Amino acid sequence: MKKTVDVSIPVGPVHPCWKEPVRIKCETRGEHVIGTEVELGYMKKGIERIMQGRPWQEVMFLAERVCGICSVVHNMVFIEAMETISEITPPPRAAYLRVVVNELDRMASHLIANFSYCYTIEHETLAMYLLNEREYVLDMLEMITGNRVNTAYMIPGGVRYDLREEDAATLRATLDRLEENLRRYTKMFAGGPLIALRSKGVGILTKEEALEAHAVGPTARASGIAVDCRSNHPTYQEIGFEPVVRTEGDNYARIMVRFEELMQSIGLIRRALAMMPEGPVRGGGECKGGKVRYSGEAPRGELTYFIRADRYGRVEEIAIQTPSIMNIDACTHYMLKGVISIADVTSTFISSDPCIACNER
Amino acid sequence: MTDLLQKLKNAVRSRSIHVAYVDTGSCNGCDIEVLACLSPRYDLEQYGIYVHNNPREADILLVIGCCTPQWEDKLKEVWEKIPEPKAAIAIGNCPVSGCVFNREGGYVNPPVSKHIPIAASVPGCPPRPTEIIRAVLSLAPTIFADYEEKKP
Numbered sequence: 001m002k003k004t005v006d007v008s009i010p011v012g013p014v015h016p017c018w019k020e021p022v023r024i025k026c027e028t029r030g031e032h033v034i035g036t037e038v039e040l041g042y043m044k045k046g047i048e049r050i051m052q053g054r055p056w057q058e059v060m061f062l063a064e065r066v067c068g069i070c071s072v073v074h075n076m077v078f079i080e081a082m083e084t085i086s087e088i089t090p091p092p093r094a095a096y097l098r099v100v101v102n103e104l105d106r107m108a109s110h111l112i113a114n115f116s117y118c119y120t121i122e123h124e125t126l127a128m129y130l131l132n133e134r135e136y137v138l139d140m141l142e143m144i145t146g147n148r149v150n151t152a153y154m155i156p157g158g159v160r161y162d163l164r165e166e167d168a169a170t171l172r173a174t175l176d177r178l179e180e181n182l183r184r185y186t187k188m189f190a191g192g193p194l195i196a197l198r199s200k201g202v203g204i205l206t207k208e209e210a211l212e213a214h215a216v217g218p219t220a221r222a223s224g225i226a227v228d229c230r231s232n233h234p235t236y237q238e239i240g241f242e243p244v245v246r247t248e249g250d251n252y253a254r255i256m257v258r259f260e261e262l263m264q265s266i267g268l269i270r271r272a273l274a275m276m277p278e279g280p281v282r283g284g285g286e287c288k289g290g291k292v293r294y295s296g297e298a299p300r301g302e303l304t305y306f307i308r309a310d311r312y313g314r315v316e317e318i319a320i321q322t323p324s325i326m327n328i329d330a331c332t333h334y335m336l337k338g339v340i341s342i343a344d345v346t347s348t349f350i351s352s353d354p355c356i357a358c359n360e361r
Numbered sequence: 362m363t364d365l366l367q368k369l370k371n372a373v374r375s376r377s378i379h380v381a382y383v384d385t386g387s388c389n390g391c392d393i394e395v396l397a398c399l400s401p402r403y404d405l406e407q408y409g410i411y412v413h414n415n416p417r418e419a420d421i422l423l424v425i426g427c428c429t430p431q432w433e434d435k436l437k438e439v440w441e442k443i444p445e446p447k448a449a450i451a452i453g454n455c456p457v458s459g460c461v462f463n464r465e466g467g468y469v470n471p472p473v474s475k476h477i478p479i480a481a482s483v484p485g486c487p488p489r490p491t492e493i494i495r496a497v498l499s500l501a502p503t504i505f506a507d508y509e510e511k512k513p
Binding site for chain 2: 013014015016019020021041042043044045046047049050052061062065066067068069071112128131132134135138148149150355357358
């Protein structure tokens with residue numbers, strides 16, 4: 001059948017719903033979207049090229065500036081990759097502290113993703129509730145690491161600062177408060193009839209399509225694929241970890257997966273605090289040469305660093321694979337195809353939690 | 362009488378500021394700090410600051426990021442769309458100096474003041490939301506007071 005296109009509507013690059021520049025060209029017939037094309041490349045800064053030939057002490061700070069939203073996980077994956085090359089094992093207390101900080105960062109990222117979705121479907125009350133909860137999570141990050149964003153908390157052989165006993169008590173109290181509030185907001189989202197109208201059955205990504213597009217992270221887990229790199233991480237295995245999976249594959253499932261992972265993160269932090277042994281947090285060590293391919297689970301999915309370092313710990317070659325590129329591809333090729341209205345294009349795109357800064361670097 | 366009217370106008374103008382922001386290649390850190398200003402804890406709207414992304418109804422443009430070459434002409438276009446009186450604020454280290462990206466091999470073209478006139482800058486990587494709000498609030502009266510009497 002011949003494809004008849006009424007009009008091609010560009011969405012972006014500067015758009016009220018999007019915080020970062022990206023452009024989507026929608027081919028429409030009436031209100032139906034029959035095909036979309038994404039145009040990237042407004043934010044290319046060449047971070048990988050800057051990293052080449054620099055010592056790990058400088059690359060460490062560049063790595064967390066790949067993405068400001070999930071800066072902790074970029075730091076963690078780079079440092080653990082360098083530790084794998086140099087055969088350094090962090091002290092057990094430092095390994096648990098890494099999990100605590102990483103899960104706090106994941107909570108902040110998921111809260112801002114759900115905030116963006118609620119803001120896009122014009123449910124501003126829930127959006128503001130979620131954005132306010134994020135401030136409490138960032139307070140905890142600031143208390144432990146000293147900064148809200150771009151924390152540079154992890155170093156080869158440990159972490160920078162220890163967690164004091166009174167700070168741990170504050171963290172536990174904040175987690176109790178967060179859990180209570182988030183349970184209420186999850187109920188609001190799950191039971192809202194108007195939210196269901198905008199979310200259920202919109203932007204469906206089936207399991208086969210998700211496998212074909214190599215979707216990762218919450219986008220894949222909402223389509224019934226149980227992939228999570230945290231299952232392979234030794235500290236998470238000690239704590240006990242099961243990925244959250246839903247099977248619907250629509251916008252509603254993707255947001256609910258993030259809400260459930262927020263509760264899961266609270267549980268992981270509690271268990272990490274309980275299991276954390278006493279002892280030093282900096283073990284020391286020397287960065288050596290070698291090459292490695294190391295993956296970790298970012299809030300948006302699998303994050304992979306390929307690093308080749310020389311014997312002084314200088315990074316000779318580096319390649320970063322961020323999760324957003326797969327999810328943007330899955331979104332534009334499968335989710336947005338057959339969306340019944342132009343109004344759903346922005347909300348469906350936001351529901352896959354695209355991070356353009358990660359993506360283009 | 363005219364003095365009183367003018368004072369009233371200036372008081373109103375300093376409490377009605379429409380803000381647009383443009384991301385010219387940041388790491389997202391400053392983006393989410395601008396976004397965090399919307400949250401009830403900082404509550405931008407109690408100062409009369411409204412965040413749109415529409416340059417045609419904006420008074421102040423927040424420039425975030427280290428200005429990649431793709432943005433050079435587009436940033437000028439966005440700046441020309443804003444009606445007078447207008448001002449631009451650079452948020453973060455990136456628009457001021459390029460921060461960590463202004464090195465050998467980087468694909469950036471800082472500072473942003475080469476491309477559009479910058480009235481104020483808030484350094485920091487990233488600056489706190491309170492600092493961003495304070496910059497907007499302290500800049501607004503100096504730009505918008507008595508603007509009909511100012512010579513172009």
